[in-house]
Amino acid sequence: MPLQNRVTPFGEVIALEGRGLIMGNRGVLHDDNRRIVRPWKVRRWIACCIEFRGRRRTIMAPKRYTELFFLDEATAFSAGHRPCRECRYADYQRFRSLWEGCHGGPASADAMDTQLHQERLIGRTKRTYRSNIGALPDGTYVALEADPWLVWGDEVLAWSGAGYANRKRRPARMDVDVLTPRSIVAVLAAGYRPAVHPSADRS
Numbered sequence: 001m002p003l004q005n006r007v008t009p010f011g012e013v014i015a016l017e018g019r020g021l022i023m024g025n026r027g028v029l030h031d032d033n034r035r036i037v038r039p040w041k042v043r044r045w046i047a048c049c050i051e052f053r054g055r056r057r058t059i060m061a062p063k064r065y066t067e068l069f070f071l072d073e074a075t076a077f078s079a080g081h082r083p084c085r086e087c088r089y090a091d092y093q094r095f096r097s098l099w100e101g102c103h104g105g106p107a108s109a110d111a112m113d114t115q116l117h118q119e120r121l122i123g124r125t126k127r128t129y130r131s132n133i134g135a136l137p138d139g140t141y142v143a144l145e146a147d148p149w150l151v152w153g154d155e156v157l158a159w160s161g162a163g164y165a166n167r168k169r170r171p172a173r174m175d176v177d178v179l180t181p182r183s184i185v186a187v188l189a190a191g192y193r194p195a196v197h198p199s200a201d202r203s
Contacts, residue, residue, distance in 0.1 A: 003060060004036045007068050009078035009141040009148035009159050009179050010126050013039065016161040021197060022070040023048045024081045029066040036066070039124055043117040044109070047076035052087040071159065073194040074150055078141035078180045080120030085109055095192055102186040112183075119181035128177040133170060137188040139196070141179040148179060152200055163199030 006016040013029065013036055025048070027041025047070065059067050070076040083091040100107050121127055133142060133151065140151045141159070149156040150164065157164035178185065188194065
């Protein structure tokens, strides 16, 4: 039976097979029996490499941070996570530089985390906002009929735990609920291209 440690574009932590391409954490979310007891513990929600310098961890060890897994970086962004400064330093620096250009002035990790925490939740509920789908940059997630879809080129791709199995043409104009936090959407619009699962590539 799979552990409850996969994260959807809505930011929900669910039980699914597989790990995806990105790992991350929000602090200690599980109890000693590896059951999820809270949706987050700290404001620092980060997205990490699956492997880093040969380090080995016991998944969901007692009183250690909960290893979370995402289909890809775009999914992690939608959930409200940002690149880790340690294991993804180059991505973090690129993300931070674009953030500063979008939002004005220097930005520390703490400042970005504080802003993102305001944008990703209303209490314990996912915060969304309305936008025209035609104006959104690649890598943004939207909700279509309550399901998460990735904006990618002239298409939208349906998220699943195993990859992007369904796709359809992106409407030229349609107001939608945007899942990816506003500040991250601005970074994507400024030129950050997130890593996506290989199934997004039509070839």
